[in-house]
Amino acid sequence: MFYREAGEFKTSYVDDSQTFPIKFDRMRYYAVLVIGFGIIPFVINDYWANAVFVPFLIYAIAAIGLNILTGYCGQVSLGTGGFMAVGAYACYKLMTAFPGMPILVDVLLAGAVTAGVGVLFGLPSLRIKGFYLAVATLAAQFFLVWLFNKVPWFYNYSASGQITAPERTMFGIAVTGANTPAWAKYLFCAVVLFLLAWLARNLTRGTVGRKWMAIRDMDIAAEIIGVNPLTTKLSAFAVSSFFIGVAGALFFAVYLGAAEVGEAFGIQKSFLILFMVIIGGLGSLFGSFAGAAFLVLLPVLLKNVLVEGMGWPTDLAAHVELMIVGALIIVFLILEPHGLAQLWRVAKEKLRLWPFPH
Amino acid sequence: MPEQLLYAMEVSLNGLMAGIMYALVALGFVLIFKASGIFNYAQGVLALFAALTLVGLQQGQVPFAHVINAIFGTDLHHFGWQLPGLVAIALTALVMVGLAILIERLILKHLVNQAPIILFMATIGLAYFLEGLGDVMWGADIKKLDVGLPQGISEMIDTFTFNLFGYGFFIDRLDIVAAVVATALVAALTAFSQYTKYGRALRAVADDHQAALSVGISLRFVWVLVWSIAGFVALVAGIMWGSKSGVQFSLSLIALKALPVLMLGGFTSIPGAIVGGLIIGMGEKLFEFFAGPMIGGATENWFAYVLALVFLVFRPQGLFGERIIERV
Numbered sequence: 001m002f003y004r005e006a007g008e009f010k011t012s013y014v015d016d017s018q019t020f021p022i023k024f025d026r027m028r029y030y031a032v033l034v035i036g037f038g039i040i041p042f043v044i045n046d047y048w049a050n051a052v053f054v055p056f057l058i059y060a061i062a063a064i065g066l067n068i069l070t071g072y073c074g075q076v077s078l079g080t081g082g083f084m085a086v087g088a089y090a091c092y093k094l095m096t097a098f099p100g101m102p103i104l105v106d107v108l109l110a111g112a113v114t115a116g117v118g119v120l121f122g123l124p125s126l127r128i129k130g131f132y133l134a135v136a137t138l139a140a141q142f143f144l145v146w147l148f149n150k151v152p153w154f155y156n157y158s159a160s161g162q163i164t165a166p167e168r169t170m171f172g173i174a175v176t177g178a179n180t181p182a183w184a185k186y187l188f189c190a191v192v193l194f195l196l197a198w199l200a201r202n203l204t205r206g207t208v209g210r211k212w213m214a215i216r217d218m219d220i221a222a223e224i225i226g227v228n229p230l231t232t233k234l235s236a237f238a239v240s241s242f243f244i245g246v247a248g249a250l251f252f253a254v255y256l257g258a259a260e261v262g263e264a265f266g267i268q269k270s271f272l273i274l275f276m277v278i279i280g281g282l283g284s285l286f287g288s289f290a291g292a293a294f295l296v297l298l299p300v301l302l303k304n305v306l307v308e309g310m311g312w313p314t315d316l317a318a319h320v321e322l323m324i325v326g327a328l329i330i331v332f333l334i335l336e337p338h339g340l341a342q343l344w345r346v347a348k349e350k351l352r353l354w355p356f357p358h
Numbered sequence: 359m360p361e362q363l364l365y366a367m368e369v370s371l372n373g374l375m376a377g378i379m380y381a382l383v384a385l386g387f388v389l390i391f392k393a394s395g396i397f398n399y400a401q402g403v404l405a406l407f408a409a410l411t412l413v414g415l416q417q418g419q420v421p422f423a424h425v426i427n428a429i430f431g432t433d434l435h436h437f438g439w440q441l442p443g444l445v446a447i448a449l450t451a452l453v454m455v456g457l458a459i460l461i462e463r464l465i466l467k468h469l470v471n472q473a474p475i476i477l478f479m480a481t482i483g484l485a486y487f488l489e490g491l492g493d494v495m496w497g498a499d500i501k502k503l504d505v506g507l508p509q510g511i512s513e514m515i516d517t518f519t520f521n522l523f524g525y526g527f528f529i530d531r532l533d534i535v536a537a538v539v540a541t542a543l544v545a546a547l548t549a550f551s552q553y554t555k556y557g558r559a560l561r562a563v564a565d566d567h568q569a570a571l572s573v574g575i576s577l578r579f580v581w582v583l584v585w586s587i588a589g590f591v592a593l594v595a596g597i598m599w600g601s602k603s604g605v606q607f608s609l610s611l612i613a614l615k616a617l618p619v620l621m622l623g624g625f626t627s628i629p630g631a632i633v634g635g636l637i638i639g640m641g642e643k644l645f646e647f648f649a650g651p652m653i654g655g656a657t658e659n660w661f662a663y664v665l666a667l668v669f670l671v672f673r674p675q676g677l678f679g680e681r682i683i684e685r686v
Contacts, residue, residue, distance in 0.1 A: 076475060128670050131397050131474070131625065135617045136670060139663035146660050150653070220684050267614070271482060278479045312428050319493040320425075326486030333483065334468040337476045 003351035019201060024351075036190055041183040049182035050255075056296045057189035058250045063276040063288035064200050065243025070274070071282035072204055073236035074216030075125050075133060079140035081269035083241050085261050086114045086144060087248030089154050092163040095176075095253070096156055103168040103175050107192065107249045114245020115238040117144075122237030126230060129219075141267055148261040164258040176253045185254050192250065196243055201285055203239065212236050213283075244273075279332055281341025290340035298325065369647045370640045375533035377639020378540045379602075382595040383616035384623065384631040385543070386588040391625045392564040393584040394466070397478045400485040402613025404454075404589055407492045409596030409605045411453050413503050414496040416446040421495045443504075447593070454589030462582045489610060498607070503600035536598045543594060544632060547587070556583060564626075618662035622669055624676030633677060638662045 003024040010016045020026045044053060062084060069075050091110035094101065121140040128136050148154050155163050167177025174180045175188045203209050211232045214222035223229050252259045259265075272295065280291025302324060306317040336342055350357075383401060390398040414421065418439040441449070465484065469477055551557035562570040563580045571577055599609055619638050623630025642661045649657065670676065 070475075124667055124671050127674050129674070131478070132621055132670060132674065132676070134397075134478075135621050136663070136667045138614070138617060139660060139667045142660035142663055146657070275479070275482075278476070282475075315498065316424050316428055316494065319490045319498065322490030323487050323494065324490075326483045326488070326490060329483030329486065330465055330480050333472075333476055333480045334465070337469075337472050 003348060003354075019205070033194075036194075037187075041187050041190075044182050044186050046182045049186050051300055052296060054185050054189055054255050056292055057186070057193045058247050058255055059273065059276060059292040059296060060289050061189075061193050061196055061250070062244050062247035062273050063280065063292045064197060064285060065240045065247060066273050067277045067280075067282065067285070067288045068200060068204070068212070068243065069236050069240035070277055071284065071287075072209060072216060073212040073233065073240075074219075075122075075233065075236065076131070076274075077137045077240075078134050078267070078270045078274065079121060079137035079144075080244055080273045081265040081267055082141040082144035083114050083118055083244040084248030084251060084269060085148055085265035086117045086241075087111060087245030088252035088259060088265065089148050089163065089261075090114065090245065091249035091253050092156075092165070093154070095166055095168060099166070103170055103188075103253070104192075106168070107246055107253070110249040111242040111246035114248065115242040118237045118241020118244075119234050122234050122241075125233050125237065138267070141270055145261050145265060160260075162258050162260050163252065165253040165256075168253075176257070178257065180254070189250055189254060192246060196246065197285065197289075200239075200243070204285070208235060208239075216283075275329060279329065279339055281339025284339070284341035286344055287339050287341030290344070294340065298328070366644065366647060369643050371529060372533070373640035373643030374636055375529065375537060375639070376643065377619075377635040377637070378537045378632075379533070379595070379598060379635075380612070380615050380619045380639055381632045381635025382536070382540050382543070382591065382598060383612050384619040384635055385540075385547070385628065386591040386595070387616060387620050388623075388625065388628055388631050389547070389584055389588050389591065393560055394563075394581055395474060395477075396466075396481060397474065397625075398588065399478065399481045399613065400488060401588065401592060401616070402610040403485040403488045403492075404457075404592035405596040405599065405612065406605070406607070406610040407457075407488045407596075408450055408454055408589065408593040409503060409600035409609060410492045410496045410501070412446055412450045412593070412597065413501045413600070413605050415449050416441050416443065419496055424497055425494055447597070450593055451590055454593055455586045458582050458585035458589050461585055462578060466581055467578065485610070485613075489607070493607075500604050500606040501600075503597065503605050530602075532598070532602055539594060539598070540632070543591065544628060547628060556580075560584060615662070618666035620676075621666040622676055624678045627676070627678035630676060630678035638665065641665050 003022065005022060008021070008023060010021075020029055040053065062080065066077065066080055069077050087110045090113040091106050094106045094109055095103070098106075117140075121137065124136050125133055149161065155161055158164070165176045167174050167179060169175060170184075170188065173184050175184055204212070211222070211227045212235075214225070214227050215229060215232050215236075219229060222232075248265065252264070256264060276291035276295050277288060278291070279294055280289070281287030299321060302321045303317065306312050306320060307314055312320070332339075383405060386401040386404070387398055390396055390401070413419075418441065420426070461484065465480055469480055549557075551561055559570070559575045559580055560583065562573070562575055563577060567577065570580075595612070596605075596609065599612055603609075616635075619631060619634040621634075622637060623632070623634025642658050642665070645661045646657050
């Protein structure tokens with residue numbers, strides 16, 4: 001009744017090639033924007049910001065980044081944690097070296113640095129494929145974490161080996177540091193996510209995105225019809241790493257405030273983000289959001305139920321949580337290997353016929 | 359002989375021994391990848407789980423004691439018996455076979471024909487689950503594993519090399535046992551896959567699933583078989599690593615050590631896993647010995663990966679992997 005193409009008459013090319021051709025989708029998009037930017041910042045408090053919203057926004061950026069590489073271009077990467085660390089440390093060095101620079105510029109430049117590193121580690125992808133490549137990206141993960149641990153220049157020779165975000169403001173309001181109000185953290189991350197998601201959406205439906213998908217579906221065939229594998233694969237690595245670097249910078253500067261590389265950006269982080277992408281759905285931007293939301297909410301929920309609801313000791317609850325997360329991932333893969341995005345697609349197909357399915 | 363050279367020789371010998379330990383884990387990966395095309399990330403956690411179960415059975419721990427205590431307010435710890443090492447190992451092997459059957463029933467059966475990455479993610483989920491299960495069942499504290507394997511410095515090699523070079527090499531006796539066991543294991547596996555009926559079935563499935571099905575080989579049985587063997591290999595690896603450094607969470611991280619070995623040796627080659635393990639073990643110990651002090655140490659975490667990466671750029675299928683032929 002609400003979700004259908006019928007009755008929508010496009011009269012110009014601009015109308016015809018818009019991102020959301022169906023009215024219901026457009027309304028949903030605007031509704032999400034209104035809620036995200038118009039309502040949540042006014043009602044958010046510290047708990048919700050730190051436990052749910054800020055991690056969700058940041059992981060969504062990282063998941064979109066990995067989805068570009070793995071879902072759209074078909075190159076499996078397990079180095080996400082390492083690339084996030086690059087973003088975090090680049091952001092830290094920029095923040096401390098140029099105190100006057102706006103924080104948004106710091107974050108974006110950190111992304112650009114990560115893009116460079118990503119291209120470097122993406123070079124082997126021209127020779128190596130499949131699982132060999134996935135394992136090869138682990139080289140990036142371990143090498144980068146080791147590098148940031150061992151070279152004191154990266155953490156400004158601080159005694160603890162940690163990096164701590166200094167206070168930086170935007171329009172006079174603290175965005176990083178200890179005095180940041182919850183809504184400022186939220187809004188800053190939300191704006192960055194909005195800009196990057198918009199960029200990703202338009203990249204993936206344009207020439208670049210189609211080249212990525214051609215390489216994903218069959219790289220030799222793509223090469224024969226004139227897609228250059230070198231530029232295509234490396235551009236996927238660059239864009240993906242840019243997103244992941246920005247996510248790393250935000251994760252450190254806005255969310256954590258202080259970070260130790262092995263703990264914050266270890267291999268567990270790589271797996272977590274890969275899970276988000278897979279559970280959300282490979283090759284779907286909506287999936288990146290859904291997967292991030294699912295895996296941010298699940299531990300919060302389980303913790304509330306097991307520790308506060310049933311009064312179990314925290315260490316036992318942590319182990320049971322691990323079991324439940326593992327089992328849920330398996331169940332999910334069995335029931336819907338194409339992820340939450342596929343459920344959404346099926347729902348939309350149903351909606352088009354509703355309420356007269358025959 | 360100059361001292362530096364002697365040290366380097368000792369280091370490379372120790373590296374070879376460590377490499378065999380890596381190869382033990384890599385072997386499990388190769389078996390499963392060959393037979394079902396699944397990249398089994400859970401192999402390291404299988405080793406941890408096997409070692410935990412072994413210690414638990416040997417010392418008569420009550421499984422799930424922590425949960426039972428938390429729910430019913432009881433105070434259970436041990437049944438109060440001690441099993442001899444061999445009995446405990448046999449029981450653990452049975453548990454691993456049961457686990458293989460469960461994995462096939464509950465997971466693999468439902469994921470036939472899915473993309474490799476989905477199967478890979480499923481094994482990561484399995485790894486999480488088993489890690490949690492192991493801790494919930496047997497407790498998360500560090501345990502000592504002792505099934506009567508010899509430990510400590512090998513006096514024989516020490517005196518032999520001392521007489522030869524005037525400097526005694528330090529080689530752990532446990533490492534020597536591990537080397538012998540690994541060699542025996544590889545020989546047994548090779549013989550099994552070459553000369554027995556089930557071994558042939560296994561190779562047939564590895565070659566072509568559908569062709570194997572059409573000549574009447576039960577895929578499901580072969581999968582249970584191969585996961586049981588992988589579970590057994592994991593048990594052996596768990597015993598070796600557990601005796602060496604105690605049974606604890608970090609045991610599961612040996613999977614990460616085995617991955618570069620796999621890349622180097624090729625995912626589908628059993629001899630490749632051994633040779634790759636030796637190269638990686640020796641390479642990383644020598645690199646740490648020569649270059650480690652200059653660039654801050656702890657290079658073992660990444661050197662193996664970078665070595666494998668550089669190697670793969672020149673030979674994308676690994677040392678012994680099947681030649682990659684691509685067609686449109």
